[in-house]
Structures are given as C-alpha cells and as structure tokens.
Amino acid sequence: MPHRIVHMLRARGTGRRPVMLAIAGDSAAGKTTLTRGLVECLGEDRMTAVCVDDYHRFDRRERQGKPFTALHPDCNYIEIMEQHLQLLAMGEPILKPVYDHGTGELVRPELIEPRDFVIVEGLLPLYSKMARACFDITVYLDPPEAQRTAWKVSRDTTKRGYTADQVMEEMRRREIESAAFIRPQRRHADIVVRFGSVSGRADPPQEPLSAELLLRPTVDHPDLAEVVHGADALHLKLLRDTDGRPVDALHVHGGVSGEEAEIVKKAIWERLDVETPFPASLGTLADGATSDPVAITQLLLLYHLINADRLRMAS
Ligand SMILES: Nc1ncnc2c1ncn2[C@@H]1O[C@H](COP(=O)(O)OP(=O)(O)OP(=O)(O)O)[C@@H](O)[C@H]1O
Ligand SMILES: O=C(CO)[C@H](O)[C@H](O)COP(=O)(O)O
Secondary structure, X not given: OOOHHHHHHHHHOOXXXXXXXXXXXXXXXXXXXXXXXXXXXXXXXXXXXXEHHHHEOXXXXXXXXXXXXXXXXXXXXXXXXXXXXXXXXXXXXXXEEEEEOOOOEEEEEEEEOOOOEEEEEEOOOOOOHHHHOOOOEEEEEOOOHHHHHHHHHHHHHHHOOOOHHHHHHHHHHHHHHHHHHHHHHHHHOOEEEEEOOOOOOOOOOOOOOOEEEEEOOOOOOOOHHHHHOOOOXXXXXXXXXXXXXXXXXEEEOOOOXXXXXXXXXXXXXXXXXXXXXXXXXXOEOOXXXXXXXXXXXXXXXXXXXHHHHHHHHHO
C-alpha cells in the first residue's frame, strides 16, 4: 500500500522541473549584481529570481531588541525557506514573504511561479542540508572583506538609509554570525567566485576588478584549458582548496581586452552547442559600468544552467 506521500507525488503529475541555481554570500558580496545580469540575459519569461533574505523572521525595528542579527538562522524562517525551495524545485508555485530592503519592513507576500530556471540568492540558501538538496548548481561569492565593506558602506548609505558609522557598527555586530553561518556555506559551493585583485597582482584603480573562480569537480565544467589557451589575461591554474584538495581556478584579469574577452566568451558558448543565441549584454554593474570578469562569470553560470536543462530534457 503506497504511502500518502507517494499518492501526493503521483497526483502532482509530471510537470517540468526548473534548473535551480543558488548564489550564496554575505551582505553586499555582489549576489544581486550577478543575478540581475542572468535574468536580463535569459528574460523573466524563462528565469525566476528569488531572494531568501525575504524569509527574515523580524523586521529591522524588531531586530534591534534581539540578541542576534539578520544573519542568524534563528532570525529567519529557515524551515519555511526549505519548504519553498522544495516546492520550487518541483516546479510548484509559492507565496513568498517579502522583506523591503529599502525600509526594513516585511510587506505583502508575492506569488512566485518557477520558470525554466530559478536563481535563489541570499545570505543562507546553502545553510541546511535540505536547502542544498534543492539545487543543481551552487555558487558562493567570496570578495575580500575590505572590498565587501566598501561595497556595503557605499550601497547602504545611498540606498538603505544608513550612515557610514552605522554600517560599520552593524558589520562589527554581524562578524561572529558571519563566521558561524555565512562563510561555512563556501564549502558547499560548486563554484567560488572572488572579485578583487588576483593574488600577487595589484589591479589599477580604473580597471574593473579581476575575478578568480574556483571550479570544484562537483559539477562538469566546460574544457576551459582549450578556451584560454594562448590568452594574455585569462589563466587556468591548479590551486589547493581550503581542504587541501587540488582545484582548478580560472583567473580573469580586470584589464582583459574587449577582443580577448569576446573570443573567450564565444568559445565557452560554442561548447554548449545550443540554439540559444549568444548573450551579448552581460557584465553590467549597479552604476552602469561594465566588467568583462563579471560577464565571463555570468557566462559560465549560463553555461551550467543551460547544460543542466539540456541534460534533464535528454534524460
Ligand atoms: N563585481 C563587482 N564589481 C564592482 N562592484 C560590484 C561588484 N559586485 C557588486 N558590486 C557593488 O557592490 C554593491 C553590492 O552588490 P549587490 O547589491 O549585488 O550585493 P548583494 O550580495 O546582493 O547584497 P545584499 O545581500 O546585502 O542585498 C553594489 O551596489 C555594487 O556597487
Ligand atoms: O544582510 C542583508 C542582506 O541584504 C541585509 O542587511 C539584511 O537582510 C537585513 O538588514 P537591514 O536591517 O539592513 O535591512
């Protein structure tokens, strides 16, 4: 006699499941910037973006009296986030809470209907085993702390109503929870991305930041050795991961020329061998400037999304 869960799963039918991508990282690590370009590229009719900071249990005012910050799992409805991620992974709609980052208030929930691809970004998407089980591809954004601090001060003082001193004080308050709950998610990512100067090289201030992408063998990456062969500003290196295991690292220097970046982007895209037209408009930053290291990172993520979709259709 099948269990009730089996009946429920059968009744649900064989709807198409979306490809699920997680982008985790601390506040102002660049998650929204990366996500926005991906959504623009594939279009909202194919891609749904969800921010899991919407699962904050308390609004900004309520949090002031609490012994923890927004980074703590107890400050978030983690179980509801897990339920919703499971539903999205099965292609089901959710009624998602909404946290307004501008005002710090919890506002009217919104209906989210997953499209072919779902990007889930935020502070804690890879925090629990159940949440991690919902994803096909996982990314952790790991900028140098000094870089992230500068981004957070600039963004929170212009868009979230804080003074620079308030931001710095809040970052100090969050540090213990950042170490305990945010940074450990790095170990669960298929790809770890660091926008900043490549080690041993000082990027000139007028150039976009360089990128280092750790490409862990937990997913199949395109053959980048061929792609970057002979390039001046892109290199593939074998590094030691934090657990001591060897890992490929793709370095994209901020000073990469437009022509070289274009050749590499097209070469990555050709390895997909799909009908989808080459995505031209990637790499846009919040201030409207463009960055080839960001564009190449986004292209690699698109490669994984489209490849995962294609493999699933074929299976
Ligand atoms: N690769 C980059 N190059 C230059 N600037 C960047 C880059 N990524 C992010 N930034 C800057 O950092 C700021 C914060 O980025 P973003 O809003 O994407 O972070 P986030 O991780 O989504 O933040 P939060 O979780 O706090 O909402 C942006 O306003 C942008 O100016
Ligand atoms: O880390 C964050 C992600 O953006 C936010 O700062 C957090 O979600 C809530 O903080 P705030 O009270 O500043 O809105």
